[in-house]
Amino acid sequence: MTERRARGGRPARGEPVLDRAFRLLGCFSPDRPTLSLAALSELAGLPKPTALRLARKLVELGALEQAESGDYTIGLRLLEIASLAPRGHGLRENALPYMEDLLHATGQHVLLSVREGVAAVLVERLSARGAHRVGYRVGGRMPLHSTGNGLVLLAFAPKRVQEEVLAVDWSADEENLNGTGAELRARLAAVRRNRFAVSSRRKRGVSLTSVAAPVVDRRKNTIAAVSVITGSEQVAPATHIPAVVAVARAISRAAAL
Amino acid sequence: MTERRARGGRPARGEPVLDRAFRLLGCFSPDRPTLSLAALSELAGLPKPTALRLARKLVELGALEQAESGDYTIGLRLLEIASLAPRGHGLRENALPYMEDLLHATGQHVLLSVREGVAAVLVERLSARGAHRVGYRVGGRMPLHSTGNGLVLLAFAPKRVQEEVLAVDWSADEENLNGTGAELRARLAAVRRNRFAVSSRRKRGVSLTSVAAPVVDRRKNTIAAVSVITGSEQVAPATHIPAVVAVARAISRAAAL
DNA sequence: CTCCGTCGTTCCACTCAATGAAACGGGGGC
DNA sequence: GCCCCCGTTTCATTGAGTGGAACGACGGAG
Numbered sequence: 001m002t003e004r005r006a007r008g009g010r011p012a013r014g015e016p017v018l019d020r021a022f023r024l025l026g027c028f029s030p031d032r033p034t035l036s037l038a039a040l041s042e043l044a045g046l047p048k049p050t051a052l053r054l055a056r057k058l059v060e061l062g063a064l065e066q067a068e069s070g071d072y073t074i075g076l077r078l079l080e081i082a083s084l085a086p087r088g089h090g091l092r093e094n095a096l097p098y099m100e101d102l103l104h105a106t107g108q109h110v111l112l113s114v115r116e117g118v119a120a121v122l123v124e125r126l127s128a129r130g131a132h133r134v135g136y137r138v139g140g141r142m143p144l145h146s147t148g149n150g151l152v153l154l155a156f157a158p159k160r161v162q163e164e165v166l167a168v169d170w171s172a173d174e175e176n177l178n179g180t181g182a183e184l185r186a187r188l189a190a191v192r193r194n195r196f197a198v199s200s201r202r203k204r205g206v207s208l209t210s211v212a213a214p215v216v217d218r219r220k221n222t223i224a225a226v227s228v229i230t231g232s233e234q235v236a237p238a239t240h241i242p243a244v245v246a247v248a249r250a251i252s253r254a255a256a257l
Numbered sequence: 258m259t260e261r262r263a264r265g266g267r268p269a270r271g272e273p274v275l276d277r278a279f280r281l282l283g284c285f286s287p288d289r290p291t292l293s294l295a296a297l298s299e300l301a302g303l304p305k306p307t308a309l310r311l312a313r314k315l316v317e318l319g320a321l322e323q324a325e326s327g328d329y330t331i332g333l334r335l336l337e338i339a340s341l342a343p344r345g346h347g348l349r350e351n352a353l354p355y356m357e358d359l360l361h362a363t364g365q366h367v368l369l370s371v372r373e374g375v376a377a378v379l380v381e382r383l384s385a386r387g388a389h390r391v392g393y394r395v396g397g398r399m400p401l402h403s404t405g406n407g408l409v410l411l412a413f414a415p416k417r418v419q420e421e422v423l424a425v426d427w428s429a430d431e432e433n434l435n436g437t438g439a440e441l442r443a444r445l446a447a448v449r450r451n452r453f454a455v456s457s458r459r460k461r462g463v464s465l466t467s468v469a470a471p472v473v474d475r476r477k478n479t480i481a482a483v484s485v486i487t488g489s490e491q492v493a494p495a496t497h498i499p500a501v502v503a504v505a506r507a508i509s510r511a512a513a514l
Numbered sequence: 515c516t517c518c519g520t521c522g523t524t525c526c527a528c529t530c531a532a533t534g535a536a537a538c539g540g541g542g543g544c
Numbered sequence: 545g546c547c548c549c550c551g552t553t554t555c556a557t558t559g560a561g562t563g564g565a566a567c568g569a570c571g572g573a574g
Contacts, residue, residue, distance in 0.1 A: 016531075017274045017561070018311075022318045028341045037522060047563050052523070054275075061279045062373075065344070070522075074342040076373050079380070082339035083396020084285045085331040087322070093395075097386065116319075116333050123336070129354065138350075139340020273560070274532070294551060304534050309552070327551075517574080524567075532560080538553075544546085 020046060021054050025063065025074070030137055034071040087114050091224055092124045094254040095215070099126050099226065102247045106240045107230035108132055111210075113142070114224045115153040118165055120144055123224070132231055135203065145184060146176035148199040148210030149225040155191035156214055156222035162188065175201045196245055197227075198237060209237040213248035218256050226251060277303060278311050282320065282331070287394055291328040344371050348481055349381045351511040352472070356383050356483065359504045363497045364487035365389055368467075370399070371481045372410040375422055377401055380481070389488055392460065402441060403433035405456040405467030406482040412448035413471055413479035419445065432458045453502055454484075455494055466494040470505035475513050483508060 027035060027043040035043070041051035055072055058064040062077025083089040095112050103110045108131035112124040119141040127134075136142065144150035144157075144165050154165060170180045177200045178187055191197045196213045212227035226248050228240050284292060284300040292300070298308035312329055315321040319334025340346040352369050360367045365388035369381040376398040384391075393399065401407035401414075401422050411422060427437045434457045435444055448454045453470045469484035483505050485497050 016314065018278055018314050018318065021275055021278075022320070025338050028338070030341065033341055033343055033347065038520075048522080049524085049563060050561085053561080057273065057275050061275065063279070065342075074338060074345075076342055076344055076371065076378055078335060078339040079342050079345040080378060080396045080398070081282050081285070081331060082335040083394070084287065084290055085322075085333055085336050086290055087333055088331075088336040089395055090290065097384075114333065121333055121337060127354075137340070138346055139337045141337070295549080305551080306534060306553085307532085310532080515574105517572105519570105519572090521570080522568095525565085526563105528562080530558095530561090533557080534555100536554085539551095541548105541550085543548090 017054075020044070020050070021058060024051065024054055024058065025078075028074055030140070034067065034073050036071050040072060087223070088123055091215075091255060094257075095124065095224075095226070095251045098247045098250045098254070099124065102226070102228060102243060103128060105243050107228040109134055109136070109229040111136060111149055111227045111229065112215075112224060113149045113153070113227075115144070115157060115161075116141075118144055118161060120147065120150045120153050120225070132206065132208070134208070134229065143173075143176075145170055145180075146173060146178055146199070146201050148197050148212030148227040148229075151178065151187065151191055151197040151199050152212045152214050152225040152227075153222065155188040155197070175203060177201055177207070196241055198241070206231060211237050211240045211244045213245045215248050215255065216252045223255070224251075274311075277301070277307070278315060281308065281311055281315065282335075285331055287397070291324065291330045293328050297329060344480070345380055348472075348512060351514075352381065352481075352483070352508045355504045355507045355511070356381065359483070359485060359500060360385060362500050364485040366391055366393070366486040368393060368406055368484045368486065369472075369481060370406045370410070370484075372401070372414060372418075373398075375401060375418060377404065377407045377410050377482070389463065389465070391465070391486065400430075400433075402427055402437075403430060403435055403456070403458050405454045405469030405484040405486075408435065408444065408448055408454040408456055409469045409471050409482040409484075410479065412445040412454070432460060434458055434464070453498055455498070463488060468494050468497045468501045470502045472505050472512065473509045480512070481508075 023044045024040060027040055037048065037052055037055060040055060041048045044051060055064060059066050062075045065073045065075040067073065091114070092112065099110045099112060103126045108128050110126045111122060113120040113122045122136055122138055122140050122142065125136055125138055142150060144154040154162060166181065166185060170176050178184055196211065198209065198211050200207050200209045208229050208231060210227045210229045212225050214222040215224040215226060217223050226244060228244050230237055230240070280301045281297060284297055294305065294309055294312060297312060298305045301308060312321060316323050319332045322330045322332040324330065348371070349369065356367045356369060360383045365385050367383045368379060370377040370379045379393055379395055379397050379399065382393055382395055399407060401411040411419060423438065423442060427433050435441055453468065455466065455468050457464050457466045465486050465488060467484045467486045469482050471479040472481040472483060474480050483501060485501055487494055
């Protein structure tokens, strides 16, 4: 009689818990640093009870934190763990003093980034007092084809990665002033020859110029890139090339230990 | 005939996957930034096949990375996610310029930390050229009872937390020069009254003095602590009190936005 | 005041994703 | 040759994970 309908039961195609958990974590972004349960469940595409259960466990583990309002935030535990990433804080630790030198000697911003797939991830940023506000955020991603750091990382990346980036037509990218296809290819060759890159890009009207150089490990593999960013109205960017190259070498030596 | 023995089957008491995954991540430490599968399985107390399966999934998700040697490392993806923690990089972003001022104006190291349970977690550290090497690592933990930052965070923490710390007998702690029980209690009262803390501790023979002050939010809740660390042979630490207090207020204002 | 929408939450019958003992192949030391 | 430890694959077993439904609380609109 009591016509019992199937209640719950597994999802059509089961998806590993870990994938879902990291999808939850991935829902946060600079624009959305805090999220309600409903938003989380919506963004991650998970049923509410599932999102709740996962979020609670993540809070218990310290990966998330919960404000009094009930909204969720990324937790400190993740920072503790992430600070052990050799390509992150490990690298940063060695590079920081040299980056400070570079900041005082040159431009408005000094950036340190590493390649992750077909993007550059910003590991550290130092900014001079009263520098132009830039959109670059530590932990954020930037394109490989239209930034100084990106060009360096791309030029010394495996062929496979280069082809993947070159296959895309970037001509619609407003910020990109580095050309596409053959043009970009020539640029990369130049970067390999000179062992530095100079690149301009347009950001909300103003054009910014970056000078970048590779950081290498013992075996001369490029592991990161340092760059100085200056506004176009400043002194000729070429002035900074020797300083950037020198600092990149210094960091390479410090990181080789 | 083919005497089939039960193969595998669930563990005696099933343990959530997420707990295990984070246990794996928690196995890494400053001394052990890279781990082999065997080490991972050993440290996390997981059967080898289970450790392998989890580690592989974490690599797929970017939470771990694998060197050519096969050893595992913390991955960059975690840094990307962690950089969205409001109490981590969010706070840091606002504090950094003021911390630089403080560094140039005063001591050897400038520290920014927040409380996580009964420990202080270091969110940022700036060090002067040629400063004493200190064991403090960004992302690392320090005790609440024996550091300047710790005392500030403890003094303004909920009663519950204070009692938990006070209940422990710290007299065996070699580094602690702040006393225990009633002594420590009096110290905390003083910190609340003065709104700054001065604390010394012994580190490998040399004694270091830190001057710390609270960073507060709009509602005057203490959310972090800034401190300057100087070697004992330097100028009187008290000299730095006004600077530290002023910078703490500046950061409070900047973080209130 | 009532109504309605949305939010976080609990319940629980249903399964498949997760499990780990066993067995395997390969490399390094002795 | 032998042994030992490493990472890996296999597969019978089962409880951890699941989500539709239902609930109480809050708040804004009527």
